[in-house]
Amino acid sequence: MRGAGACAAALVAASCAAPHTETRSWPVMGTIARASVEDPNGAAAIRAIEEVRRTFDDVNAVMSNWSENSELSRLNRRASVEDYRIEDGDLAECVEAALDAAVRTGGAFDPTVGPLVTLWGFRPKNPRVPDDRAIAEALSRVGAGKVRFDGSRRSVRFDVPGMEIDLGGIAKGYAVDLARRRIAAPRRFGLLDLGGNLGWLAAARGTEAVADIRDVADPDRICAEVRMRAGAAVATSSELENNFTEGGVTYGHIMDPRTGRPAVTDVVQATAIHPSATVTDILSTALYVAGSLRAPAILDAYPGSEAVLIVREGAGVAIVASRSLEGRIRVVPGAAAPRFTLPAATMPPSKTP
Secondary structure, three states, X not given: OOOOOOXXXXXXXXXXXXXXXXXXXXXXXXXXXXXXXXXXXXXXXXXXXXXXXXXHHHHHHHHOOOOOOOHHHHHHHHOOOOOEEOOOHHHHHHHHHHHHHHHHOOOOOOOOOHHHHHHOOEOOEOOOOOOHHHHHHHHOOOOHHHXXXXXXXXXXXXXXXXXXXXXXXXXXXXXXXXXXXHHOOOXXXXXXXXXXXXEEEEOOOOOEEEEEEXXXXXXXXXXXXXXXXXXXXXXXXXXXXXXXXXXXXXXXXXXXXXXXXXXXXXXXXXXXXXXXXXXHHHHHHHHHHHOOOOHHHHHHOOOOXXXXXXXXXXOEEEEEEEHHHOOOXXXXXXXXXXXXXXXXXXXOOOOOO
């Protein structure tokens, strides 16, 4: 759902000088991963980053739709003809979270849009505009309600042949959460970034984590900064990068499971904030697809969530944010002040990943 590089929030963690801070970046999951870990012990910081890398590689190996050898690809081949029992516990957990998200978001997030992603040429990369008949046929194979998942048995079965589960809108966030759990330790701080899905380990004493919201009119600039709570995660969905133009019309990669076409609502960019990177990955897609009118109900479905939406308004755009972000957002000079009309976070965010 969200392609690599689609996140429009450039995030930074302000920090004072640390005796042992390790930073690495590497390609994985079709994007660039970055990890910065501060630890009293330099060797421990290096080991933590190595564990982050292993975790991201593990998730990619199991949950990739691009590899025929992944367990997710094996599931998609077999679940049309038989109950498939998921072997990997993390995959089972991620599939369950994705199907649950389809219910919570009223279908705005749907992990079965894979046939549409393929039809429109976003996987593999060969973008095109299909005809109405092809869209209708692909839509017949889309819908989380057509997936039978038994959590106790970790089994999956598709009601319609040719369906598939696509975890592109959740796997990166899940990987960030899994890595944060694996490397959590006292007096260890840092930031993990997987293609714009970010999760802080914590904020070092005397420092502040800040999320930069990109200006949709000029992606090289920012329009606002948001102060983060300790242990927060952030994800953003937009069409600033992964799109194509045909016949003078620009089409983005985020599919609307209701129409079978790239989502078009009043939301130009959706940034979600929550203690869980898995949740922010889900919410950024759902908010973008659903539009601002449905945003309050979607945020209420995930207690502790907050959002910053860039919405179309007349010939321009406006910033709409959660009420609990008032006092934590700073707009750049010349930008319009945010309207704090979305629901406030309904519970205090956790301090642990």
